[in-house]
Amino acid sequence: xxxxxxxxWDLDKTYLQTDFDxxxxxxxxxxxxxADKTNVPGSAELLRLLRAESAGRALIYFISGxxxxxxxxxxxxxRLDGIHYDGFILxxxxxxxxxxxxxxxxxxxxxxxxxxxxxxxxxxxxSEETLFGDDAERDAFVYSLYGDLLAERVAxxxxxxxxxxxxxxxxxxxxxxxxxxxxxxCDPVKRVIIHLDRKSPPIHFEAYGPRVVPVYNYFxxxxxxxxxxxxxxxxxxxxxxxxxxxxEFTPRMLLRSFQDTLRRGVLDYEAAQRLGRQGVRSGIDAExxxxxxxxxxxxxxxxxxxxxQHVPDYPALLRREQNRHKIEKQRRRRLQGRWx
Amino acid sequence: MAxxxxxxxxGDHGPSAAVSAAARISLERDVGVLLVGDQAAIDEALRxxxxxxxxLSIHHAPQAIGMGESPREAIQxxxxxxLLVGARLxxxxxxxxLVSAGNxxxxxxxxxxxxxxxxxxxxxxxxxxxxxxxxxxRHDDPFSLIxxxxxxxxxxxxxxxAFAHMGSAYASRISRNANPRVALLSNGSEDYKGTxxxxxxxxxxxxxxxxxxxxxxxxxxxxxxxxxxVITGGFxxxxxxxxxxGISETVVDIARYAYRHKLAWRAGLFMLRGGILQLKQLxxxxxxxxxxxxxxxxxFIKAHGRSGDRAIGNAIKVANKAVKSGLCEEIAxxxxx
Numbered sequence: 001x002x003x004x005x006x007x008x009w010d011l012d013k014t015y016l017q018t019d020f021d022x023x024x025x026x027x028x029x030x031x032x033x034x035a036d037k038t039n040v041p042g043s044a045e046l047l048r049l050l051r052a053e054s055a056g057r058a059l060i061y062f063i064s065g066x067x068x069x070x071x072x073x074x075x076x077x078x079r080l081d082g083i084h085y086d087g088f089i090l091x092x093x094x095x096x097x098x099x100x101x102x103x104x105x106x107x108x109x110x111x112x113x114x115x116x117x118x119x120x121x122x123x124x125x126x127s128e129e130t131l132f133g134d135d136a137e138r139d140a141f142v143y144s145l146y147g148d149l150l151a152e153r154v155a156x157x158x159x160x161x162x163x164x165x166x167x168x169x170x171x172x173x174x175x176x177x178x179x180x181x182x183x184x185x186c187d188p189v190k191r192v193i194i195h196l197d198r199k200s201p202p203i204h205f206e207a208y209g210p211r212v213v214p215v216y217n218y219f220x221x222x223x224x225x226x227x228x229x230x231x232x233x234x235x236x237x238x239x240x241x242x243x244x245x246x247x248e249f250t251p252r253m254l255l256r257s258f259q260d261t262l263r264r265g266v267l268d269y270e271a272a273q274r275l276g277r278q279g280v281r282s283g284i285d286a287e288x289x290x291x292x293x294x295x296x297x298x299x300x301x302x303x304x305x306x307x308x309q310h311v312p313d314y315p316a317l318l319r320r321e322q323n324r325h326k327i328e329k330q331r332r333r334r335l336q337g338r339w340x
Numbered sequence: 341m342a343x344x345x346x347x348x349x350x351g352d353h354g355p356s357a358a359v360s361a362a363a364r365i366s367l368e369r370d371v372g373v374l375l376v377g378d379q380a381a382i383d384e385a386l387r388x389x390x391x392x393x394x395x396l397s398i399h400h401a402p403q404a405i406g407m408g409e410s411p412r413e414a415i416q417x418x419x420x421x422x423l424l425v426g427a428r429l430x431x432x433x434x435x436x437x438l439v440s441a442g443n444x445x446x447x448x449x450x451x452x453x454x455x456x457x458x459x460x461x462x463x464x465x466x467x468x469x470x471x472x473x474x475x476x477x478r479h480d481d482p483f484s485l486i487x488x489x490x491x492x493x494x495x496x497x498x499x500x501x502a503f504a505h506m507g508s509a510y511a512s513r514i515s516r517n518a519n520p521r522v523a524l525l526s527n528g529s530e531d532y533k534g535t536x537x538x539x540x541x542x543x544x545x546x547x548x549x550x551x552x553x554x555x556x557x558x559x560x561x562x563x564x565x566x567x568x569x570v571i572t573g574g575f576x577x578x579x580x581x582x583x584x585x586g587i588s589e590t591v592v593d594i595a596r597y598a599y600r601h602k603l604a605w606r607a608g609l610f611m612l613r614g615g616i617l618q619l620k621q622l623x624x625x626x627x628x629x630x631x632x633x634x635x636x637x638x639x640f641i642k643a644h645g646r647s648g649d650r651a652i653g654n655a656i657k658v659a660n661k662a663v664k665s666g667l668c669e670e671i672a673x674x675x676x677x
Contacts, residue, residue, distance in 0.1 A: 199367060199390040206387075216393035250341060252372060253394040260393035263383055 003126035004057045005230065006188070007050055008116070011064035011074065013134040013197040015043045034076035040195060041247035042218030042239055044081040049235045050225070051084060059127070061087040063115055065108065065137070068092050089115050103167055108138040109145075109318075110168035116146045117179035123188070130191045130230065132221075135200040135214065138321060140192060144208045145314055147189025149180060153311045161315045165322070191228055193221050202264060204324075207317055209309040213266050219243055220257050220266070227271035233278035265306055341372060342663040344656050345435035348377030349404035349422040350442020352646050355381045358441070361652035363391035371660040374435045376401050376426040399434075401425040404442075407645055411445030415453070423447055427454040430638045437659040439630065441643035441652055448491055448633060455636035458668070460675035463499040464635035466491040466574070466642060467510060470584045472565025477517035484562070485511050486525075486570040489577035491633060497540035500524065500571055501548075504541075505674040506634040507569035508551050513665040514658065515568070519552045523567035525576065526556040541571070550674070630655035632662065639668055 012018035017038040018029060050058055060083070066074065068090040078085060091111055096102075103110075123129075131146075133139025145162065148154045163173050192212040194205060205214045215221045222239040225231040231239075243249035261267040348358040359382055362373040372395050375382050379400040386396075401422040405414040415424065423442050430438045431454040440447050448464070457464065465488035472484045487507050492499065504522050511520035524542055526534035531542050533556060545553040557566050562580065572580070598605040630643035630651070639662050643655040662668075 199392060201388050201390055203387045220393065249394065252341070252343065256372065256395065256397040257393050259397050263379070263398065264387075 003124045003128070004059050005054060006059045006061065006123060006127050006129040007047075007132065008061045008063055008119070008129060009047070009132040010134060010137075010139055011062055011066055013040070013136045014132050014139075014195050015040060015047075015062070016077070030070070032073070034073050034080055037073075037077045039081065040197075040218065041249070042222075042243050043195075044083060045239055045242040046218045046221060046225075047081075047083050049222075049231060049239060053231055053235055059087075059123075060085045061089070061119060063089045063112060063119070065091050065111060067094060069094060087119065089119065101169060103169070107166065107168065108142055109162070109166035110172040112139075112142045113146060113149075113168075114172050114175035114179065116142070117149070117176060117183065120146075120150065120188075121179060121182060126186075127188060128190050129188045130193065130225070130228070131189060132193050132195070134195045134197045135204070136197050138318075140194050140205055140208055140212050140214075141314070141317060141321060143189065143192040144212055144312065147187070147192070147211070148311055148314075150183060150185070150189065151187040152185045154314065158314060162318055165315055165318050191224065193224060195221070207312050209312065210265075210306055211309050215266075216260065217243070217249075217257055219249070219254050220261050223258065223261050223267050223271075223275070226275055227267050233275050236275065268306065341370075342437070342660050343372040343374055343435045344659045344663070345374045345376055345399075345426040345429050345438045346652070346656065347422045347426045347438070347440035347442050347447075348375045348382050349401070350407075350440040350447075350645075351643065351652070352407065352441075353648060356385055357647060357649045357652055359385035360389060360649035361656065362396055363389040364649060365653050365656050366392040366395035369395055371656065372396070373656060374399055374426075374429065376429065377404065377422040378402065399425065399429060405446045407443055409443060409446070411443055411449050414443065414446050415449045421446075423450045424453070427451055427640070430640075431455060436663040437639040437641065439641045439643060439652065439655045439659050441630075441645055441647040441655075444490065444642055444645075447640065447642055451633055451636055451638075451640045455638045455640070457635055458637055458672045458675060461502050461506070461635040463488075463492040463495055463502070464633055465499075465503045465506060466577075466631050466633050467507060468577075468581050468631040470562070470581065471588075472563055474565030476520070476565070476568050477511075477515040479516055481515040481517065482565075483515070484565055484568055484570060485515075485520075486562075486572065486577055486581065487634065488572065488574040489581045489631065490574045493573065493575045495537065495573040497537045497544065500537060500541035500573070501544050502635070502675065503571045504545055504548075504551055504553065504569070506671050507571060509670040509674045510632065510634060510662075510667060511569050513667045513670050514661060517568055520568035521554045521566075522551050522569045522571065523554050523557040523561075525562075525570050525572040525580070526558065529556050529558060529561075531555060537573075630658060632658070632667075634671060637668055637672075639663065 009015055017040050047060065051060060062085060071090055075088065131143040133143055145154065149159065194212060194214045196214050196216050202214050205212050213224050215224065219240050222231055222236045226233060226236050240254045243254065244251065262272060346358055346362055348355045351357060355377055359375065362375050363386065365371060365373055367390060369392060375398045379398050382398050401420055403418040403421040405418055405421045405423055423440055423446055426438045426440065427450040429435050467485055467487035468489045469483035469485055471482050475482050485507050487503050508520050508522050511517045524538055526538050532539065542556060545551060554567060562570065595609060599609050630641040633640040633642060639659060641655045641659045643652050
């Protein structure tokens with residue numbers, strides 16, 4: 001029997017629609033009840049489908065920057081959504097605060113990278129991973145680096161430079177290097193799906209190679225997972241139906257999202273055609289399948305040549321991201337000033 | 341939700357302005373935009389832009405009509421031009437309206453090729469808005485509508501009467517002006533003045549109880565806003581519109597000159613800056629949202645050739661508003677009565 005597939009999900013802005021861009025919204029989140037928390041459209045349905053499609057053999061973990069004090073509310077929210085998970089890592093924000101580790105409050109590299117590597121120590125041998133994050137933090141960077149570190153594609157001195165740039169605390173560095181020493185070389189990270197909460201331009205993610213796929217909605221994520229053989233056409237159809245019935249999507253919006261995945265080369269023609277064939281067999285609304293097939297046909301596009309996966313220049317990427325973050329922060333301050 | 345086809349290759353700025361406008365509109369999640377044009381060029385611009393994929397799609401069109409090309413020849417020679425493909429997609433129901441900043445003549449011909457004229461419309465009309473002293477409608481709209489401004493150079497009384505109905509329907513739906521005042525542009529306010537066509541149209545409109553026809557107005561009444569809908573032929577309309585645009589640009593140029601040349605004038609302008617900014621905003625053509633061609637069974641909005649992303653974005657919004665308010669159906673109903 002093959003090893004189970006692991007899905008690791010970020011919570012805020014990936015699974016949940018969370019606004020933590022201002023102090024007032026942070027306070028609101030802290031006091032929000034589980035029932036008041038809102039999902040990113042389709043995220044809960046996709047998770048349930050991933051569990052169901054694997055006949056219960058998939059492992060689902062959450063890794064979030066939310067404070068550990070929110071565990072009970074978040075666990076309750078997942079229970080209400082009918083999500084069965086296998087692990088839940090939250091950030092020890094209070095401990096960071098009490099120890100005066102203020103940098104760690106917002107730092108992603110120094111938190112997520114050691115957490116992911118430690119979690120990998122417990123993963124079944126041979127298990128592959130699909131990781132879900134968003135564009136609000138550095139998920140694409142951390143997930144990609146995590147995958148390349150496990151596969152020994154990143155030299156220790158490069159990792160050192162990255163940790164230096166990210167100003168990671170010494171104890172976190174130690175956890176990272178200790179875990180890497182213990183882990184056998186493997187290449188489990190097959191896909192990184194980034195939910196474009198901020199609608200960042202797709203070009204921002206090209207440097208990570210085709211393994212990292214930015215998506216505008218979870219229907220697109222479903223299409224990617226179909227191409228990866230993680231979901232059947234029927235499940236993609238169900239995901240689309242949920243988005244239409246519960247989240248004010250229209251069939252045309254799904255069609256546009258489908259076209260976008262084809263144009264960006266996220267979904268190739270072979271997979272698109274396979275989706276049509278399987279969709280008809282599994283009894284998805286035939287009209288929708290016909291529309292999708294027609295769309296793929298009518299686009300008359302030059303097929304997108306998929307670029308080969310490569311190892312990004314992580315220090316350069318981190319510098320670029322830090323710079324972009326700084327510019328974005330300045331822009332927001334300017335805008336706030338204008339409003340005032 | 342409406343889908344607006346946007347000719348991505350039209351206008352002085354080419355695909356960059358159109359793609360940027362469509363991307364920005366897609367983030368508002370109120371209307372879908374179908375970009376028609378060279379897919380590679382559109383995709384290249386899109387990947388650098390923030391957009392929402394659920395509200396934006398592309399239809400590849402391998403040819404484009406240049407701003408300086410002869411409309412008739414271009415339409416013949418380039419059947420797969422973005423403008424023609426866009427019109428075709430609208431006529432086939434893939435989109436609800438068309439927006440283009442491209443070649444005006446070619447746009448009118450493209451619409452004529454694929455759209456049907458509404459029953460009772462002898463000639464289609466290009467309409468435009470201009471700022472006036474008086475405000476009107478539910479939203480205190482400062483703009484009057486003038487048509488035709490260039491679709492048909494010479495028109496008869498039948499066309500002028502049809503323009504009056506189309507303009508009235510447009511003002512009631514888009515400006516939310518329940519009872520717009522309609523007037524004929526002439527060389528005097530008396531009913532007996534004007535060309536033969538104007539005199540005949542005046543008589544017929546006087547007897548038409550469905551419109552709030554206020555008679556003839558003169559050029560001097562235009563900026564005062566005496567009428568909400570001004571009816572004229574394409575030749576005069578085009579001259580009037582360009583003159584109004586020219587005046588507002590000249591006023592700004594004069595103010596700039598004054599600002600540069602005398603300290604006292606500069607101080608004066610500084611004290612008047614609030615009013616000047618308001619005036620500038622009011623006369624800024626980029627916020628008008630383009631000129632609709634009225635009289636077809638589908639809507640076409642012609643954005644200015646110089647349009648940047650803001651102007652094209654506003655044209656898409658006007659098209660969406662017109663589709664949502666059922667403008668073409670309203671015009672058809674007006675003319676059918």
